[in-house]
Amino acid sequence: MPNIIRIFVCFFALLSQQLAADELKQVTLQPSWFEQFQFAGYYIAQEKGFYNDLGLDVTIKDYQFGIDAVQKIHNGEIDFSVGDASLILEKANHKKIVILYALFQSSPLVLLSTKASNINTISQFVGKTIMTTNNDFAQASLKAMLNSNYVDLEDINLLSHSHNINDLVNKKTDLMTAYISKTPYELDQMGVEYNVFDPKDHGFDIYSDFLYTSEAMIAQDITTVKAFKAASLKGWQYAFSHMAETADLIFTKYNEQNLSKEALLFEGQALKKLAFFNTDQIGKIENSKLKRIFEFYKILGITKGNINFTQLVIDEKNLRLILTEEENTYLNQKKQIRMCIDPNWLPYDGFDKQGKHIGLNREFIDLFRKQLPIPIEIVRTISWNESLQFARQRKCDLLSLAAKTDERTKYLNFTSPYLVTPRVLVTKIDIPFIDNFTRLADKKIGVPKGYEQEEIIRKYYPNIIIVEVDTIKDGLEKVQNGELYGFIGELNTIGHLLQNRFIGQLKVSGKLEQKTEFGIGIRNDDLILLRIFDKLINNLSEEIKQDISNNSSAIKYKEEFNYKLLWRVLLVVLFFIAFFSYRQYLLTNLNKTLNLKIDNKTKALQDLNESLERKIKERTQKIENSKALLQDVAFKDNLTNIFNRHYLFEISPALLTASAETQTPLSLLLIDVDHFKKINDTYGHLIGDNILKVIVQNILKKLRADDVFVRFGGEEFIVLLPKANIDESVIVAEKLRLCVEQNDYRNNGMAIPITISIGASQYQSKETLEKLIGRADLALYNAKESGRNQVKKN
Known part of the structure; x- marks a missing residue:
């Protein structure tokens, strides 16, 4: 009976593994040599x-032996492979390959001679035999090393390589090409x-062990390419950080060459030095260095071609659009792409008086235009509802900044989102803050016709x-006139209209818990166009999205003067x-006939004035509360929920002035997360965002209530410490550093x-905030130069 149970357990375990594997994307990797530490990162990732x-x-x-990995990649027979600097020549020969990263910053390939051969300098190579492979x-x-020492191939x-070290020892050859990570150990x-x-000792630090794939792979499945790169780099990071464990794994499971653990450890140590040669970033690759390698080949007369290096190396911050043959053919036949927008949704989308598309989204569309071989034409509509009708009628191929709803999926497919915005409730200023929309x-409550928040x-x-209202402006006017209790819309658009048309009359009274994600709606009978725009949106880096969202210069328009508001103000003033004129007239007449009651009347007027003052104070407080809510939204960092740099520049003048006038110290801490780019590259931006949140949570535990903590940008934070001198601030900084170090993610x-x-x-008299930050930045630079994970003062 127990044996039967074991059989069933094994069967179901194998079945569950097979089902799990069926859900995964199948990809292949071709190493460039037999199993050894040279490929440890891939074994670890596996x-x-x-x-x-x-x-x-x-x-x-x-x-x-004899495998042509480049051709197999080019033909699509394998997905990924590892190659050396000769890949640059392959690209010059029109192979459709793309490099993802360079593992070794300097090649492990060297030439060896025995001491007994008396070949001690490169000039002594003349007339000697070198055992090597063609590659x-x-x-x-x-070649550059030999050429620089005036040794010609003639x-x-x-001699063809035997891969037997004894041929060098027994003098069957004078010199031998070898890997610095392996043969010296033998x-x-x-x-x-x-x-x-070693070429690098002569100034020729050439990249090696590129991970590469095909243009077709990137065109068809950039998500898989990014995932494979990220997981592989994570594997390498782990392998170099856990050398003994990795050597044990290779010795046990990946050891067709029967290498000893000692040989594997020797190889690992040597390769780690090459991976981090002149850098602390694993997988680093620069076009300038690739161009220098290509120039070596041209000087040596090996190639006369040219290379577009932006097509040779993948740049995840500025990904270019790579299309399949089917997609290229489709675009060439289509000629143009028609897009509908929301014409009344500034600061994101709209038209100026000349009918030109304006708004933040215009910058995104222009980025798409630069990558596409055909134009994107904006179709003019008068409302969002009409844009939706055009999309249903196929008058538009695309619907810009569209949120996915059940109704819209009947005629549209949707790309992944590239803009996420909060929704807020706007009411009259006398309505209290609403923290629960139930x-x-x-x-x-008003919403524009066709907007997705209606479904929410x-x-x-x-x-x-x-x-339903026709436009956002129409909805806000109905709230102002009392026809609606409130209006729900997107924060930035609402804020723009409140400041320009409804200041002092309407306010933000609440925030909808559900944020809205906006992508591009694509007509659902055109799957090729969907694939193309999914690629374009996947090519947008977080930095680009943030830069465009923060770029107010993208909105170049003027609001017409609000004469209606002016007449209302004038009428109120005249009233x-x-x-008061009539009141003064009555008081004058009463003064003549009611002198005996003047004391009582004066008291009544005093009571009336006190009541009016109390009401004015209450009204003023409500307006201030409304401003505070708007400021909270404007001054908070969306990711970490602490203050942002806008708040820092808003509040700092008061703190600097207070410090100067009261002669009390004020200190500033500039904090930078060590190796954060490496964390993002290794684990992905989602993990990087979560790490920033954890860091903020830990730092908040150590700060006082009156300390000002802001996210200055990216992985940089600033803490303003009122009433703390430089030595006290260093003590606080050390506590923050230890708190972060002791809490791994x-x-x-x-x-x-x-x-x-x-x-x-520490703030000095009459110093600007910029100079205060600048001095802290110098101290931060010293901390990083001294090895990171420490505090320095200036």
Whole structure:
């Protein structure tokens, strides 16, 4: 019976594994040599489940002599491979390959001779025999090293490589190409003394072990490419941080060459030095260095072609659009793409008086235009509702900044979102703040016709009475006139209209819990166009999205003067003039006939004035509360929920002035997360965002109530410490540093160490905030130069 149970358990375990594997994307990796530490990062990513975590099922293929991996990548027979600097020549020969990263910043390929050969300098190579492979000797690093020492190919004899170190020891060859990470260990074990001729010692630090794929792979599935790159780099980070564990894994499971653990550790240590040669960023690659390598090849006469380096290396911050043949054909036949927008949704979308498309979204569309071979034409409509009708009638191919709703999916498909915005409630200024929208039951709330928030409200707040309005401006006017209790709309558009048309009359009284995600709606009978625009949106980096969202210069328009508001103000003024004139007339007449009652009347007037003052104070307080809510939205960082740099520049003048006038100290801490770019590149931006949140939570625990803590930008934070001198601020900074260091971020059970560097400075008389920050920045620079994870003061 127990055996039967074991059989069933094994069967179901295998079945569950197979079902899980079926849900993963199948991809292949072709290494450039037999199993060894050179490919440890890929083994680790496989064994630790880093590939599986990102939805990949990876097959690492066996190496065979004579395999043409570049051609197989070009033909689509394999998905990813590892290659050396000769990939640059392959690109010059029109192979459609794309490099994802360079693992080794300098090539491990060197030339070796024995001490017994008496070959101690490169000039002594003349007339000697070098055992090498065609691929090894094609490397720019070796050829450049020989050429710089005036050794021509005609001066040496080449011998086909046997891959047997004894041929060097037994003098069957004078020199041998080898990897610095492997062959020297074998010679050390044999007790043979040797010379190493390393190109990087002669100024030729050439990249090696590129991870690369095909243009077709990027065109068809950029998500898989990004995932494979991220998981592989995470594997390498782990392998170099856990050398002994990694060597044990390779020794046990990936060891077709029967290498010893000692040999694997030697290889790992040597390769780690090359991976972090002149950098602390794993996988770093720069076009300038690639161009220099290509120039070596041209100087040596190996190639005469040219390369577009933006097409050779993937740049995830500025991804270019790579199309399949089908997509290229489709666009060439289509000629133009028609897009409908919301004409009344500034600051995002709208038209100026000349009918030109304006708004923040125009910048996104212009980025798309630069990458597409055909134009995007904006179709003019008068309302969002008409834009929706045009989309239903196929007069538009695209619907800009559209949120996905059940109704719209009947005629549109949707790309992934590229803009997320909060929705707020606007009411008259005498309405108290509403923190729970269920309190709006049976209240008339306006929404523009066709906007997605109508579905959200109906779903989550069914007791609200929804009233459709033509435009946002129309809805706000109805609130102002008392026809509606409130209006729900997007924050930035609402804020723009409140400041320009309804200041002092309407206010933001609440915030809808559900944020709205906006992408592009694509006619649902055109799947190719959907694929193309999904690629364009996936190409948008978070930095680009943030830059455009913060770029107020994208909105270049003028509001017409509000004469209606002017007449209302004038009427109110005339009314008060008439009222007080009449009141004065009555008081004058009463003064003649009612002198005996003057004391009582005076007291009554005093009571009336006190009541009016009390009401004015209450009204003023309500207006201030409304301003405070708007400021809270404007001055808060969306990710961490602490103040942002706008708040810092708003509040700092008062703090600096108070410090100067009261002669009390004020200090500033500039905080930077160490190696944050590496964290993003290794674990992805989502993990990076979560780490920033954890750091903020830990720092908040150590700050006082009157300390000002802001996110200054990216991974930089600033803390203003009132009444703290420089020495006291250093003590606080050290507490913050320790608190962050002692709280690793946990990701799927694995600890990710987090550290911060801090620069401290104290306010000096008449100093500007910029100079105060500048001095802290110098201190921060010293902290990083001194090894990071420390505090420095200036």
